[in-house]
Amino acid sequence: MSDSAERYLQAARRASTQRRYAQAIDHFEGEWGGLLPASSESIVRYLAAYGALLSSSTLRTHLAALAQWHSQHGFADPTKAARVRDTLRGIQAKHPQPVQQAAVLAIQDLETCVGGLEVELMSTKPTLRLRAARDRALILLGFWRAFRGDELCRLQVEHIKLNGEEGLEIYLASSKTDRGNRGRILTMPALKRLCPVVAYEHWLAVSGLQRGPAFRAIDRWGHVGEQALNANSISRVLRQAFARSGAPNSSYSGHSLRRGFATWASRNQWSNKALMDYVGWRDVQSAARYIEADAPFGEWARR
Template identity: 55%
Template sequence: MNKLDRYLDAAVRDNTRRSYRAAVEHFEVSWGGFLPATADSIARYLVDYAEQHSINTLRQRLAALGQWHTSQGFPDPTKAPLVRQMLKGIRAVHPAQERQAAALTLEHLQRTVDALHTKAAQAQQAHCLPELLRARRDVALLLIGFWRGFRGDELARLRVEHIQAQAGVGMQLYLAQSKGDRQGRGVSHRTPALKSLCPVQAYIDWISVAGIARGPVFRKLDRWGNLGEQALNSGSLIVLLRRIFADAGLPASLYSSHSLRRGFATWASGNGWDMKALMAHVGWRDVKSALRYVDASVSFGELEVLPARRDVLTAD
């Protein structure tokens, strides 16, 4: 890969690159289309999958096909009036309410963390390092993900050398890449210590037992409890989280990695955060995006924070 391709490749997020590649492959291999495509073939492709896929999935497929044509120097057929009209008709004939993962309530978060702490205590008594590692990692994953409102890919990108944590005070986390960081400058986030459900202590407990000094914070543990060197794949987080919730006796199918983000947004809204503070903390730039995550029907009780200042929860 030459320098030009390297920098162009770095401009596209890994998740976007994978999803675009899969969409183009679906068009060519699964459907049997030819590239470069015509507006007519794109329209027929939409028709064939109109009843199978959501309108958002179809839009994502169009974005991938459009990007392929543009990058290869061909006219973009997805911008043709025929394709736009077809998409509008599909949306009218197949209206669907967007399905969202349930917001993780503070009660369910507490229940899950308590179950993991019990597992950790039992593992320590039995001198079972694999189970202790798994429990400590899962507690840290849940609490950092919830209180920072991180996406799955942001959790996967966290690195030990980019985090400073002090027990009883707080932690600062730096992300070199994130969806909201359009300029690619990197973003620093702060999180205070809490009297309960503390992400700072959970992080310290995890890296201490894991002996991690550099590299990804959250890593895969194999069936024998061996800790890998590579970061968890963000796409595997849904399965991991649902296993954690199921083990705690919760309805795991309701939850996904977005449940942590929605849970925090709903908690913050219920505790008097204004929209500007919430958007700054989580990293939303668009009010509509923020409102999609707030479940107004849920109200949480206050949680005492150390230090008791909301501004330390706000991203730099």
């Protein structure tokens, strides 16, 4: 296969997914001592060995990795066997686990954090000002457009159009639910406060960026990197910004931006359809995982 063809094949595979799959294969071979190609019976034994130790979602990821390995190497997929699927269902029944959710970013904490960053924008230290400008733009754009962390990292300056005071037009080339990499056009209106448009425009002005990744690392000397931030670093950037501003919650992660917006929109009477269309969810169940409903107990509630 030519090098160019292999590059295109690699581009079709999400890097984060491939990293998880590689770790899963290493776990099957190295940690457990399994052999590839595997039989369905060996996979059943593998699932049984880790059924009480790993979450069901992790085990499903490992099965997907094993399925992909066999497909890529020309072998029949042993994970499709009925015994494998029945074993996984049995594990889920015997070891039920609540879904781990990112903390919801409250609008009050967002205001506190952005207020702290705006104080840093007036610092006498250039590096601190530059980092504050990036963090403010990243956090506000991530919140108000309900971006995933990896989507923020894939944003390109040339794909974001500033339409004066109206807002931003953003071309998102790919996302978790866009398996065909068709991309979609998103809009972000300018807001009266906590405005991501103003924040992004300021970040472009102070960073001098004209092309390439919109959000990048900044070293201690104030040099803006060439590469995009890694998706795994978004949570760290968020927590550091909150810590510097004195905001109370250090448990926020990159996904808290997405959950925070969904909760804010729900409490501000956005319809399910409007929210799903804006965020890009395909079904109500996906949306329900992000929204924290307020049970209307009224005067019966103690608080």
